[in-house]
Amino acid sequence: MRMTHIERTDLNLLGPLAALLAERHVSHAAELAGMSQPAMSRALQRLRDTFGDELLVRTPGGYRLTPRAERIQRQLGAVMPRLETLFAPETFEPADAAEAFRIAGTDYASVFVPALCRRVFRDSPHSTLDFGRWHDGVFEDIERGLVDLLFYATRKPSPGLRSEHLFDDRFMCVMARDHPLAHRPRLTLDDYLDSTHVIVATVSGRQTAIDNLLDQLRRPRTVGLSVPYHSVAPLAVPGTLLIATLPHRIAAEHASNPALRTLPAPQEIPPLRYHMSWHPRLDNDPAQRWLRDTVRGILAEPSP
Known part of the structure; x- marks a missing residue:
C-alpha cells in the first residue's frame, strides 16, 4: 500500500502541529511540546510549507486558525489518540484478555498441562487453550503460525526456533x-x-x-x-x-x-530432555511471554 502524502511528510511535525493548533501561540505551544521557541517557530514554517497554508494568522486579538487549520484540528482529535495507542508499549492483562493460546505436544505433556490449564483459566478466564496432537508436520505448523508453543523431547532443538530446556526425566x-x-x-x-x-x-x-x-x-x-x-x-x-x-x-x-x-x-x-519451543516472531508478544512464564512457574513448583 503506497501512501504518497505520508511519504513526503515528516511525522515528527505532528506533535508541534497539535500543540500550535491547541495553544494558538508559538511560545505557549513550544512549552507544551517541550521545545524551544525558535525550534517551534521553525516547525511552524515547515508546517506552513507542508500544507501550503498559513495555519495561524496574527490578528489584533492574537493568532487565529485558518479554515484549513480548523479542519486539521478536528481530524487530529480523532487521529492523535489512535497514534498514541499504536506507538504505546503493549501490555497484557490476563484477567481482561481473551487470547486463544495454541500449544502442541505428545501426551507426555499430560504430566504438567492439566496444571497449566487450571492456571490459565484461573488467571485469564476469558482466554482459551487448544492442545493439539503431535504429528510429523508439527514444526511446519509453528512456521505457519498454527501453533504458538510446542512441548517435546529432544537432544537437538530445532535451530530455526527459540527453545528452552524445561527438565530432564529418567x-x-x-x-x-x-x-x-x-x-x-x-x-x-x-x-x-x-x-x-x-x-x-x-x-x-x-x-x-x-x-x-x-x-x-x-x-x-x-x-x-x-x-x-x-x-x-x-x-x-x-x-x-x-x-x-x-x-x-x-x-x-x-x-x-x-x-x-x-x-x-x-x-x-x-534421561529424556524436555523442551518448549516457539517461533522467534513470538519472542516479545506480551500474551505469549505470559504463557511461557506461566509454564516456567508451574514447573518450578514442588511436585505434589
Whole structure:
C-alpha cells in the first residue's frame, strides 16, 4: 500500500502541529511540546510549507486558525489518540484478555498441562487453550503460525526456533510382574535388547528419544507393538513379554498397579530432555511471554 502524502511528510511535525493548533501561540505551544521557541517557530514554517497554508494568522486579538487549520484540528482529535495507542508499549492483562493460546505436544505433556490449564483459566478466564496432537508436520505448523508453543523431547532443538530446556526425566522399563526379568534390580543393555518392546511412536513411527541413541550404538531393539500414546503402553504390558520404556513421570502413575513391575532403564539410555519451543516472531508478544512464564512457574513448583 503506497501512501504518497505520508511519504513526503515528516511525522515528527505532528506533535508541534497539535500543540500550535491547541495553544494558538508559538511560545505557549513550544512549552507544551517541550521545545524551544525558535525550534517551534521553525516547525511552524515547515508546517506552513507542508500544507501550503498559513495555519495561524496574527490578528489584533492574537493568532487565529485558518479554515484549513480548523479542519486539521478536528481530524487530529480523532487521529492523535489512535497514534498514541499504536506507538504505546503493549501490555497484557490476563484477567481482561481473551487470547486463544495454541500449544502442541505428545501426551507426555499430560504430566504438567492439566496444571497449566487450571492456571490459565484461573488467571485469564476469558482466554482459551487448544492442545493439539503431535504429528510429523508439527514444526511446519509453528512456521505457519498454527501453533504458538510446542512441548517435546529432544537432544537437538530445532535451530530455526527459540527453545528452552524445561527438565530432564529418567527412563524406566515397565513390564509384567511375572516377566522373566522382573526380579532384576536393573536391566543391562544386553537384557534390554534381547527383549521385545512396545514403543511409543512419536516421530515417523519411532520413539526417537531412545531409538536414535540405539541407532548410534548400532544396536536396534526388537519392536513387538507400536502405540501412539505413552498412556497406552503400560496397559499393553500385562500378560506379555513386552517391555515399555517410559519417562519416570509417566511410569510413576502406574506404580501401584500390582500387575506391573518397574525397573530403571539400562544406564546407556540417558534421561529424556524436555523442551518448549516457539517461533522467534513470538519472542516479545506480551500474551505469549505470559504463557511461557506461566509454564516456567508451574514447573518450578514442588511436585505434589
